[in-house]
Amino acid sequence: MANEKKIDCVILGLLSHEELTGYEIKKRMDTSLKYFWSASYGSIYPALNDLVHRGLATKREDTNSKRNKLIYTITENGRDYLKKWLSLPIEKDELRYETLLKLFFGSEKGEQQALNHIETFERRIKEELPYLLHAKTILNENINEDNAHKYYLLTVEFGIKTYQTYLEWCKEARKLLTGE
Amino acid sequence: MANEKKIDCVILGLLSHEELTGYEIKKRMDTSLKYFWSASYGSIYPALNDLVHRGLATKREDTNSKRNKLIYTITENGRDYLKKWLSLPIEKDELRYETLLKLFFGSEKGEQQALNHIETFERRIKEELPYLLHAKTILNENINEDNAHKYYLLTVEFGIKTYQTYLEWCKEARKLLTGE
DNA sequence: CTTACCATGTAAGGCGTTACATGATTCA
DNA sequence: TGAATCATGTAACGCCTTACATGGTAAG
Numbered sequence: 113m114a115n116e117k118k119i120d121c122v123i124l125g126l127l128s129h130e131e132l133t134g135y136e137i138k139k140r141m142d143t144s145l146k147y148f149w150s151a152s153y154g155s156i157y158p159a160l161n162d163l164v165h166r167g168l169a170t171k172r173e174d175t176n177s178k179r180n181k182l183i184y185t186i187t188e189n190g191r192d193y194l195k196k197w198l199s200l201p202i203e204k205d206e207l208r209y210e211t212l213l214k215l216f217f218g219s220e221k222g223e224q225q226a227l228n229h230i231e232t233f234e235r236r237i238k239e240e241l242p243y244l245l246h247a248k249t250i251l252n253e254n255i256n257e258d259n260a261h262k263y264y265l266l267t268v269e270f271g272i273k274t275y276q277t278y279l280e281w282c283k284e285a286r287k288l289l290t291g292e
Numbered sequence: 293m294a295n296e297k298k299i300d301c302v303i304l305g306l307l308s309h310e311e312l313t314g315y316e317i318k319k320r321m322d323t324s325l326k327y328f329w330s331a332s333y334g335s336i337y338p339a340l341n342d343l344v345h346r347g348l349a350t351k352r353e354d355t356n357s358k359r360n361k362l363i364y365t366i367t368e369n370g371r372d373y374l375k376k377w378l379s380l381p382i383e384k385d386e387l388r389y390e391t392l393l394k395l396f397f398g399s400e401k402g403e404q405q406a407l408n409h410i411e412t413f414e415r416r417i418k419e420e421l422p423y424l425l426h427a428k429t430i431l432n433e434n435i436n437e438d439n440a441h442k443y444y445l446l447t448v449e450f451g452i453k454t455y456q457t458y459l460e461w462c463k464e465a466r467k468l469l470t471g472e
Numbered sequence: 473c474t475t476a477c478c479a480t481g482t483a484a485g486g487c488g489t490t491a492c493a494t495g496a497t498t499c500a
Numbered sequence: 501t502g503a504a505t506c507a508t509g510t511a512a513c514g515c516c517t518t519a520c521a522t523g524g525t526a527a528g
Contacts, residue, residue, distance in 0.1 A: 147387070148392040149388060151488085181506090198397060201412060207329075208386040209385045210386075213325075260399040262469065273461050274454055281450050284453075334519090358524080359525070
């Protein structure tokens with residue numbers, strides 16, 4: 113019963129709120145979750161079929177839509193499975209910061225190269241931050257409408273705080289490199 | 293020439309400062325690099341042999357030691373390869389925060405579960421932070437001895453700042469959950 | 473003398489991405 | 501009518517971890 117695959121848990125987590133198609137699941141990943149998790153179609157669609165085979169979700173065709181939509185619904189077993197996973201202690205948080213890796217070895221190529229990488233990093237963070245701030249506003253406006261909003265806000269707040277810290281670090285890093 | 297494997301680049305990066313054995317490389321990963329990168333023996337040893345076959349490193353036995361050490365040295369080609377990789381734009385920084393994933397879906401199990409996960413997260417960060425602070429002290433003391441220290445400091449500073457922010461977030465998160 | 477650590481490696485398997493393949497629908 | 505987006509999936513392949521396998525040395 114152990115060894116829960118993360119992709120299964122993410123999908124069940126999303127399905128625990130609402131019925132979704134594979135395509136919609138991917139969209140949720142690319143917007144709400146992308147700050148701390150990601151997945152591709154190549155892992156989502158096979159996982160969905162697998163969940164159905166294991167009785168953790170059901171699949172049905174959407175008869176209302178003109179499109180060939182396949183709508184997935186979580187089952188009671190699926191909900192139990194999700195809850196069990198949520199109760200297990202967190203194993204590990206994994207980071208793979210290519211930016212920090214290149215900076216760590218930065219002395220080999222020198223200051224200008226490092227400054228370039230910091231700038232790229234800064235630009236990307238500055239591009240993303242507004243979306244997080246917007247999400248915070250929206251969630252605060254509807255915080256009492258849905259109990260889940262409180263939990264979403266937790267992760268958004270995490271993103272905002274860390275992103276702001278990243279931006280501060282960028283300034284300091286530049287100082288340190290150019291000789292404060 | 294493209295598609296540089298990260299494991300090769302990390303190893304070459306470490307070898308660019310000093311000759312190392314596979315075992316020592318693993319140790320560097322588990323101390324200096326573990327805050328933003330990781331690798332296992334199962335990827336390190338095969339990668340080392342591969343680097344030798346490609347002429348990016350050389351291997352020799354350590355005759356001074358009583359142990360069966362195999363010492364790896366970066367070649368000029370290896371150094372060029374590393375420099376080239378360092379010059380390429382950063383593709384992506386990847387995070388997989390199991391903690392945030394479980395919090396995002398936290399409403400399914402409720403407040404107490406979420407608080408537990410936050411506490412575990414906080415404890416781990418508090419355990420790690422002293423090592424980063426210590427590293428900063430050491431690096432600042434010897435900042436002029438080695439040009440590379442400045443670059444190491446950059447990444448240590450990143451770690452310290454983000455870890456401190458994580459701890460602040462933990463407080464806020466608790467408030468938000470227990471109803472500030 | 474035994475525990476902890478040094479030291480190197482392989483094999484199996486898991487997990488995931490990328491690229492491909494296909495086609496419908498909506499909107500300008 | 502053409503581009504963008506909706507929508508589902510597979511196949512090949514890459515990369516990595518886990519677990520296994522083996523043995524030497526240092527220190528108490």
